[in-house]
Amino acid sequence: MDYIQGNPTRVPTRRAWVITIGWIWLAGSVLCWFAGGMAGQAWPYHTHSGPFLVFADGPVRDLDGLAQELVQLGERLQTELAIPLCIERIGLYLFHDRELYEQFLLQSVPHLTQRDVNRQGLFFLHGKTPVIVALVGADLRRTLRHEFVHAVLNPSCPQLPLWLDEGLAMYYEVPEGHGWQERLAESLERQARQGWEPNLSRLERLTRMQQMGVQEYAEAWSWTFLLLRGGPEYRTCLQSYLADLRRNSPARPLSERWLKSGQSPEQSWWAFYGWTPTRRASRWESWRQWWIR
Ligand SMILES: [Zn+2]
8 A cells, every 4th residue: 555644543343332431431541652652552552563553353363473574574674675674663453354454444445435444454654653454364474464565665765756666575575585476477467468568668657556556556567577586787786776766866767777788678677577569578488487496
């Protein structure tokens, strides 16, 4: 999810009588937590783990293990992206109940649509405090890794373009650490059979989440994978781009910087993945085996 402002207003409730009681009970609602209040008590389950202040509609298994994994992911981001991160406090709202989850999001973040809350997790900023909201389920680990990347990169790098924000989140969400996303690779193969070709500058022009469909997510991931796994020259290019973005100055798009290498971004993409416009994915399978071993 991209950079949005929100306000975790109150504990969502399912029934009218609970809502009635809730209005009284939650007089100091969870919002007060951000101001140092005691509102966490309003939640059925609340605790803290590492930098996370956790509010949930029930206990979550191995919460400390998840928190520790995210802290380690933060350290990895700092090393691999050469970007200093300030991870002080992150609000983590976890829901076993989808209805409560959607209600909480729609109350907390203005302008969210039903499509936005259909996903497994979401990140927003409350002032400068990152807030992650997620559904507890089989995908929780990936969801938290994905939203955590958004949550720590956006405050440090507010100019981060949408495609790279999502590309990095999808690369680092893979728990095994290799960044390979088989589902997205297959999606690109299918789209390529219908005429799709990579085009970085087209991706760079996208500024709204609504413009990001499956194809755009998959392509964003593929560019990010190339930048992080294609060799030191690509990673250095990414790091210097991020450094420029952090300076808040208008940074030249990555597609323009790429030309210094003597190749267009698309030529690099074709070469790295072993595709050609007429003979696609010739090496895709062997690369895939190598990446995920
Ligand atoms: Zn995302």
